[in-house]
Amino acid sequence: MSETRTAPPPGAATAPAPGPGLIPVTVLTGFLGAGKTTLLNHILTAEHGRKYAVVINEFGELGVDNDLVVDADEEVFEMNNGCICCTVRGDLIRILGSLMKRRGRFDGIIVETTGLADPAPVAQTFFVDEEVKARTRLDAVVTVVDALNLPARLADSREAQNQIAFADVIVLNKTDLVDEAGLAAVEARIRGINRYARIHRAQRGNVDVAAILDQGGFDLKRALEVAPDFLESDSHSHDDEVQSLSFELEAPVDAAKFQAWIGSVLQEQGQDILRSKGILSYKGENRRFAFQAVHMMADGDFVAPWSPDETRTSRLVFIGRNLNRPRLRRGFESCVAA
Amino acid sequence: MSTTFANRSAPVPVDELLNSRGAVQQAEGFVVACAISRDSSRMAFATGDGIVHVTPRRGQAEHWRRLEVHDGGALALAQDVTPQGFLTGGDDSRLCRIDADDAVHELSRGRRWVEHVATVVDGRTALIATAVGKQVELRDADGTLARTLDHDSTVSGVVFDARGKRIATSHYGGATLRFVNTKSDAPRVLAWKGSHIGIAMHPNGDALVTAMQENELHGWRLPDGHNMRMSGYPQKTQSFAFSRSGRWLATSGADVIVLWPFFGGGPMGKPPLELAGIQGVVCTRVAFHPQHDIVAAGFVDGTVLMADVATKKVLPVCGPHGGEGHAAVTALAYSPDGGCLAFGTEGGRMAVVDLTPK
Incomplete structure (x- = not known):
């Protein structure tokens, strides 16, 4: 007998119910060079009267002073629950756990991912871990894309498609480098992948912070609040897998x-x-x-x-x-x- | 109208022990850990805002000291290898020593959070281990770095055996066991799929147990590497400890204290013993008495109690305290001489209870 499963203790207790006062977490994704750090700096320096704890990846750097910056190694862990696509960010479970031991020091948390990161493990962390669920809520996945280079990224990278597919908000950055026809084409391409994300055009990350934070992207009460193109007809080209x-x-x-x-x-x-x-x-x-x-x-x-x-x-x-x-x-x- | 026995009995004076034998202080922050010095004379409480509160064993309010140790949060606290000192780790990437005079000394400063601290003293052996990212740093009693032990993922727990001969760590994918005094790094890797989030070693060095992300415990019988699974928890086990006798492993994560038998072939094929349940109130911390099979437990509503494993008798220390989301007992420790119990809560309550005969 190589392993034994012993009887579980009966009397399952109830997990803490998610209540008000959950700290919102914004996940910031985007390819290297798309302008993630610029946008992050813009969020942190904008006048919104809020304080953010920032979890940056090991290659990231922050251009502004912030009290609470955490360096993270992106550790993607498979859950041992028989579900092969169920992966979580183990480092995030630890880091959020520690940050929540000094809540009151900040109003929200921003998690920046590396350029090649798949957003799924980050999002799934908020579904899987009871303690993370009990104290925080995933507010939105915000993806920064580079208007000029997006077509090339989409052509050569599955991750770029995933990042757009996962987004609640897409910041279409560097719009000054592309003409209006080009922008319209890029937006149509994005729409083909993800029809309900809000798209905001920006130059050097100068987007209204209110359009990024408090989006309720994973809030059931606000599910499908934005349904800009809800016809079953599909006029978009199928250039992309997603x-x-x-x-x-x-x-x-x-x-x-x-x-x-x-x-x-x-x-x-x-x-x-x-x-x-x-x-x-x-x-x-x-x-x-x-x-x-x-x-x-x-x-x-x-x-x-x-x-x-x-x-x-x-x-x-x-x-x-x-x-x-x-x-x-x-x-x-x-x-x-x- | 009939009157039942229960209706006539007086309410249990749940706070009596704390009121009659306890000293309580309030911290501003979340108590992340408490520890009692090796000579059982001093208590320390570390908080999520980097403060360490220190008091002598029978200290009055004016004897409590508030030390600003970490810039950021304190993550770990342990008794030092010295009789009266403490060691702390923080997210300012520092390992600090609080000496017998409450002076704070920085032993190291790196680039990663110091998330776990373990110490061992046995005869002439005195060692300090810290988990810092994917490495464990092994230090002499004076804090000099002796060895660095590498891992493939972040170390989530570190523990010495009782003699300080071996050191074990938990991490993604299992646990690793190493001899402390060896030049060649020949770790014994105990693999088990999944994320392991904490570790304990049997007092005889016969078994290793880890807590897992999936609300269960995993164990390895060390002579033969036999796997042991202990499952059925509604929540993650954040706290678990062996009795000094080695007969029992007490665990948090259910609305009872779940104790797994490590005798008579257990825990394989044996149901766990359940003690002192509070319906729907999850146990968050456990600590075993340093000599006897008496377990202390803290609960999510602030309740603290002690239970005798053999007789199943329960002695309340204090009842629920603090509002929802602030009450949970987050730190619990017996003094090495067994005469004192310390605990702390999410809401900053810090308490020391004297258990010696008056």
Whole structure:
């Protein structure tokens, strides 16, 4: 007998419920040279009356004085839970744990990743670790892209596509180096990958800080708040492996059918589906059901009620690779309540 | 209307021990660790804002000292190799010694957080180990760096055996065991998939146990490397300790004190013993008495108690204290002579309880 699993102690206790006063964490991604550090410095020096603790990667450097700067080695750990795409940032679990022992010194935390980093492990850390979940909330993934070099990056890098796919906010930097037609083309390219991220144009990172912080990108209550292009038609070119697909249903959805279907979709294709979000109108339910997932890790809850005069449209977005539109649409349609 | 026995019985005076035998002080910050000196005469409490509060054992309020040791947060605190001193590590990348006169001396300053400090004294052996990023720095009693032990990932825990012959570390992917006094670095790597976040060694040196990210413990029987898994926790085990007898491993992470038997073939195939449960209130810290099979435990609501493993009798030290999110017991230690218990909380409560006969 090489290993023995002994009986678990019975009487599972409840984990601390996430409450108000969770410290917001903003994840800043982007390729080397896109202007991440410039944007970070801009955030830290802007007049917003808030203090931020900053976790920078080992190659990073901060151009401004900040009380709380932590150097991190990006340690991506696989969880030993049988889920192969379930990776977390082990260093971040430790660092956030230590930072939360002096909360009150800062209002938020900004985590900068290395240029080649996949945002998934950072995001998944906030789904997996109970203590991180109990004290902090992932506010948004902010991705800085270089308007001039983005097409080249997208052509040669899977990580560049992932960073755009994961973003809640995209800062399109260095817009002074590209003409308007070029910018429109780059934005269309970004939209093809990620349809619901907010895009802000910037030069030398000079974007309104309010457009970056407090985005509630992972807040169920604000899921699909931004739905700029929610037609099922897809006018964008498929230059990129990663694309976003959105679906709508007017008829009420059966809660059990939807849970079963989305569960199996994420189970089977969770490695390819980078992010997904949805707002569902369940039959016989006056409140919206909000849903979101990062790869296979899903989260869902009832949020605000529908208003009496509102059309109760269920909406779902998938961002990922190898997405089969007809199959996903048929699957979603099969969730309509009888 | 009938009256039950329970209704007629007087409420348990849960705070009596603390009120009658305790000294309580309030820190501004989160108490990250407490320690009692090797000669059992002095107590120290380190906080998340880098302050270390020090008091003599039966100190009155005016005897408590507030030392500004780390610029940033204190991350680790341990009894020193000297009889009355303490060692602290901080996120200012410094290792500091607080001497018997409360003077602070910097032993090292590097570029990484000093996250863990361990010490051992046995006969003429006196060693200090610190976990600094992916390295463990092994130092002589005076703080001189003797060896640096490299790892592939950040070291999450470090422990000596009782004699100071071997040193073990936990990290991503398992644990590593090394002999302290050897020129060649021939580590014994104990591999187990996953992220290991803390380590303890059996007092006889027969087993190593790590806590894991996945709410379970993993162990290795050292003679043959046999794997042991101890699972079923609702939360991560942040605190775990062997009894001096080596019979029991006490662990936090459930709403009872979970004790795994390390005798009669255990823990393999044996259910753990559960003591002193408070429904829905998670145990956050455990400490074993230095001689007897008596375990102290702190809970997320601020409760502290002691339990006799053999009789399962529970002696409350104090009841819930502090508001939600501030109450959790985050530090707990017995003095080496067993006559004193110290604890600290997330909300900055620091307490020393005298357990000796009056």
